Amino acid sequence: MDIEQTICQMARDAKKAAAVISRCTTTQKNQVLTAMADLLEAKAESIFTENRKDLERAKVAGLSAAMIDRLTVSEQTIASMAGGLREVAAYTDPVGTMDQTQVRPNGLRVARMRIPLGVIGIIYESRPNVTIDAAGLCLKSGNAVILRGGSEAMHSNQALAAIIGQALESAGLPPQAAQVVPTEDRSAINALLAQEEFVDLIIPRGGEGLIRFVVEHSKIPVLKHYKGVCHVFVDESADFAMAEAIALNAKAQRPGVCNAMETLLVHQSVAAEFLPAMARRFAEARVELRGCSRTLAILPDIPAATDADWPAEYLDLILAVKVVDDMDAAMSHIAEYGSSHTEAIVTSDYRRAQRFVREVDASVVLVNASTRFNDGGQLGLGAEMGISTSKLHAFGPMGLEELTTRKFVVLGDGQVRS
Amino acid sequence: MDIEQTICQMARDAKKAAAVISRCTTTQKNQVLTAMADLLEAKAESIFTENRKDLERAKVAGLSAAMIDRLTVSEQTIASMAGGLREVAAYTDPVGTMDQTQVRPNGLRVARMRIPLGVIGIIYESRPNVTIDAAGLCLKSGNAVILRGGSEAMHSNQALAAIIGQALESAGLPPQAAQVVPTEDRSAINALLAQEEFVDLIIPRGGEGLIRFVVEHSKIPVLKHYKGVCHVFVDESADFAMAEAIALNAKAQRPGVCNAMETLLVHQSVAAEFLPAMARRFAEARVELRGCSRTLAILPDIPAATDADWPAEYLDLILAVKVVDDMDAAMSHIAEYGSSHTEAIVTSDYRRAQRFVREVDASVVLVNASTRFNDGGQLGLGAEMGISTSKLHAFGPMGLEELTTRKFVVLGDGQVRS
Numbered sequence: 110m111d112i113e114q115t116i117c118q119m120a121r122d123a124k125k126a127a128a129v130i131s132r133c134t135t136t137q138k139n140q141v142l143t144a145m146a147d148l149l150e151a152k153a154e155s156i157f158t159e160n161r162k163d164l165e166r167a168k169v170a171g172l173s174a175a176m177i178d179r180l181t182v183s184e185q186t187i188a189s190m191a192g193g194l195r196e197v198a199a200y201t202d203p204v205g206t207m208d209q210t211q212v213r214p215n216g217l218r219v220a221r222m223r224i225p226l227g228v229i230g231i232i233y234e235s236r237p238n239v240t241i242d243a244a245g246l247c248l249k250s251g252n253a254v255i256l257r258g259g260s261e262a263m264h265s266n267q268a269l270a271a272i273i274g275q276a277l278e279s280a281g282l283p284p285q286a287a288q289v290v291p292t293e294d295r296s297a298i299n300a301l302l303a304q305e306e307f308v309d310l311i312i313p314r315g316g317e318g319l320i321r322f323v324v325e326h327s328k329i330p331v332l333k334h335y336k337g338v339c340h341v342f343v344d345e346s347a348d349f350a351m352a353e354a355i356a357l358n359a360k361a362q363r364p365g366v367c368n369a370m371e372t373l374l375v376h377q378s379v380a381a382e383f384l385p386a387m388a389r390r391f392a393e394a395r396v397e398l399r400g401c402s403r404t405l406a407i408l409p410d411i412p413a414a415t416d417a418d419w420p421a422e423y424l425d426l427i428l429a430v431k432v433v434d435d436m437d438a439a440m441s442h443i444a445e446y447g448s449s450h451t452e453a454i455v456t457s458d459y460r461r462a463q464r465f466v467r468e469v470d471a472s473v474v475l476v477n478a479s480t481r482f483n484d485g486g487q488l489g490l491g492a493e494m495g496i497s498t499s500k501l502h503a504f505g506p507m508g509l510e511e512l513t514t515r516k517f518v519v520l521g522d523g524q525v526r527s
Numbered sequence: 528m529d530i531e532q533t534i535c536q537m538a539r540d541a542k543k544a545a546a547v548i549s550r551c552t553t554t555q556k557n558q559v560l561t562a563m564a565d566l567l568e569a570k571a572e573s574i575f576t577e578n579r580k581d582l583e584r585a586k587v588a589g590l591s592a593a594m595i596d597r598l599t600v601s602e603q604t605i606a607s608m609a610g611g612l613r614e615v616a617a618y619t620d621p622v623g624t625m626d627q628t629q630v631r632p633n634g635l636r637v638a639r640m641r642i643p644l645g646v647i648g649i650i651y652e653s654r655p656n657v658t659i660d661a662a663g664l665c666l667k668s669g670n671a672v673i674l675r676g677g678s679e680a681m682h683s684n685q686a687l688a689a690i691i692g693q694a695l696e697s698a699g700l701p702p703q704a705a706q707v708v709p710t711e712d713r714s715a716i717n718a719l720l721a722q723e724e725f726v727d728l729i730i731p732r733g734g735e736g737l738i739r740f741v742v743e744h745s746k747i748p749v750l751k752h753y754k755g756v757c758h759v760f761v762d763e764s765a766d767f768a769m770a771e772a773i774a775l776n777a778k779a780q781r782p783g784v785c786n787a788m789e790t791l792l793v794h795q796s797v798a799a800e801f802l803p804a805m806a807r808r809f810a811e812a813r814v815e816l817r818g819c820s821r822t823l824a825i826l827p828d829i830p831a832a833t834d835a836d837w838p839a840e841y842l843d844l845i846l847a848v849k850v851v852d853d854m855d856a857a858m859s860h861i862a863e864y865g866s867s868h869t870e871a872i873v874t875s876d877y878r879r880a881q882r883f884v885r886e887v888d889a890s891v892v893l894v895n896a897s898t899r900f901n902d903g904g905q906l907g908l909g910a911e912m913g914i915s916t917s918k919l920h921a922f923g924p925m926g927l928e929e930l931t932t933r934k935f936v937v938l939g940d941g942q943v944r945s
Contacts (some may be wrong), residue, residue, distance in 0.1 A: 128862070132886055205885070210908050217896055217907050222884075226918050265624030303741070309918055324723070328742055330749070351941040358943035444546070466640070466936050467623070468550060478635055482633070487944070488637050488935055489629050500644050500727055500932040501748045502782045502920040514918040517906055518884050521896030523769040525776035 110160035116300035120307035122285035127498035146191035225251030227309035234315040238510035250512035260293035337367030337450035344456035403432035470504035534718035538725035540703035545671035562694035564609035576687035585657035615786035643669030668930035678711035755785030755868035762874035821850035890923035
């Protein structure tokens with residue numbers, strides 16, 4: 110079979126398996142997740158062996174230290190994957206729950222029932238743990254999944270795929286409910302993106318290049334997880350101590366993630382008072398600042414920001430700082446440069462807090478809290494598939510519920526339309 | 528400006544207008560809808576004049592009587608459009624409502640707030656009333672809309688566009704919140720499908736060809752409204768009088784619509800008793816039957832169904848009839864030939880009703896009621912944008928709420944992540 114035929118067969122098998130997994134009881138699905146966790150721990154050595162093959166090849170290919178780090182499966186990676194699966198097993202199963210129940214005037218009883226989406230395709234890059242994390246969430250929500258990881262993690266992902274298949278079989282379920290694409294050939298991605306008859310959703314996880322490629326070529330709906338160019342706006346009525354703590358946390362607590370702050374906006378009337386102390390705290394945390402001209406007038410020692418800084422997602426200990434005339438100017442800046450991801454205001458003013466919440470276009474809008482809270486666990490959803498920055502279907506962190514949809518259930522006793 | 532530039536400018540303007548309309552009060556939006564309704568009635572004559580230009584051209588082009596009927600704007604069309612707008616004005620506005628409120632252990636107050644999707648592109652065929660109906664629903668739900676109707680309705684749609692623009696301006700809102708593409712050139716569709724920076728959703732309404740074209744070329748998420756190959760399964764425990772009434776209504780009450788039944792499935796143990804009486808009722812309603820071999824053994828006078836009948840969406844007084852071994856066979860048939868649209872069972876058996884509801888994959892699943900109830904009005908959603916047969920975002924009838932999404936609102940008092 111050529112690659113297209115292989116992928117088409119996988120998609121066909123996945124659709125059949127999806128019908129089975131969609132009808133499973135929660136107990137059966139939890140049994141699969143628990144078996145996966147147990148097998149990961151029991152077979153850690155064989156996973157390390159396969160992972161070493163990937164790592165050796167990566168070294169020969171001259172991959173960066175950061176890439177090799179992401180590719181490495183350690184004892185800790187195993188523990189974290191297994192722990193994650195057991196946590197997801199403990200989550201409430203959304204499938205089959207009903208809401209918006211109503212009785213129509215003609216006596217029809219109408220409700221909306223949560224159902225799995227069907228078959229989900231995940232296209233990702235180097236981290237092998239995504240194979241396990243994504244499979245766990247998809248299976249718990251009753252979906253079948255086709256996983257296409259980075260070619261550099263091929264051996265590791267195949268070893269993990271074997272474990273998932275074994276766990277499914279041990280619970281009496283078809284192993285085709287979670288399949289890993291068994292080829293490094295990039296044309297497998299194109300083939301997968303063309304299976305609109307069998308695959309219901311594609312989630313690309315990775316850099317902007319991957320996401321653009323997927324959106325460009327997919328005939329299947331795509332949920333995008335783009336970058337986070339997140340802002341904190343310090344209003345003139347802000348409590349300075351609170352603003353300092355939030356800005357520092359948003360930038361420096363974990364700078365390499367999408368919900369870290371990339372630009373600090375400061376109201377002009379408090380900039381001269383607020384920025385010097387704030388700058389000292391950033392300096393202690395080794396955050397490098399880049400300022401607009403009004404910032405430079407207050408902090409003359411930092412470099413000037415250029416046009417490239419305002420849309421930048423540094424993912425690093427670098428921060429652009431801009432003094433703005435007022436909240437309208439802050440919101441205009443966010444509308445122009447933000448990525449609909451996470452936006453925060455620090456203020457004591459009721460009206461401004463309300464307006465910011467209503468008018469700012471982002472998946473998570475916060476008042477007096479760090480941008481770092483845009484996270485499924487922090488917002489009460491549990492583990493997440495990522496953070497959607499497109500509005501359709503899911504906007505913000507995607508938990509189990511966001512991997513389902515709803516159908517209408519109508520119970521009658523002979524009603525017809527007149 | 529060439530077409531691409533025109534469309535790009537429209538999309539850019541729409542995005543700006545979307546920010547304004549998204550913040551409107553419900554009162555302002557209702558004012559627009561009411562003004563649209565009033566203007567439609569006041570300017571009916573000028574709409575008829577423009578519509579006549581389209582009709583004359585259609586006659587010269589030799590369009591079918593059915594096409595010309597769909598294209599015609601009559602007094603009744605005006606009344607129905609105006610009435611529809613006043614009805615939508617009376618609906619509850621979903622924008623700004625909050626749900627899933629929770630307080631996190633750290634005191635953060637988290638909720639999900641309904642917000643408009645942004646800019647919606649609607650691509651449709653000949654009916655000019657879609658211009659008004661779709662604009663009304665999009666504006667009420669706080670979205671900007673770009674409408675691209677059939678080239679054969681160009682004059683009518685431009686006249687309606689002028690009315691919508693005037694209504695928006697009369698309420699102090701930018702007319703760019705609802706724009707009609709001012710060219711017949713088909714390349715305008717391609718240009719619109721490429722505006723992923725400004726347009727959030729595309730809804731194609733029309734035949735399978737149009738929908739396939741849009742899905743194939745769009746870089747923007749598409750909500751599909753495909754065909755309805757709907758079934759009624761008469762179980763062995765069905766009340767025959769009820770089953771007859773439901774099957775007759777599902778097929779014959781309005782055969783040309785997507786929620787009409789196209790295939791009747793009958794349990795083998797009751798086929799010999801049920802089918803002759805049912806066939807007489809269908810004959811009275813001038814429904815032409817096509818049967819499987821077991822049906823022909825009971826109704827020898829009807830023609831045999833061929834392979835082409837089971838997946839057919841007749842949209843006409845034609846019905847395929849199949850005798851099945853049991854409910855499993857019925858559900859397998861539905862899984863193979865159904866279009867995820869509407870499926871009904873007639874049964875008195877509790878367990879079978881439950882299984883059918885849980886296991887059948889369709890946007891609306893009914894027990895003991897006609898398939899014709901898959902309709903926004905009938906299911907309590909009010910007027911609808913169409914019936915989505917894809918699972919992402921909305922599955923089934925799309926009302927106002929389905930034209931919105933939700934963002935997270937997080938209210939804190941200084942929380943940071945540790």
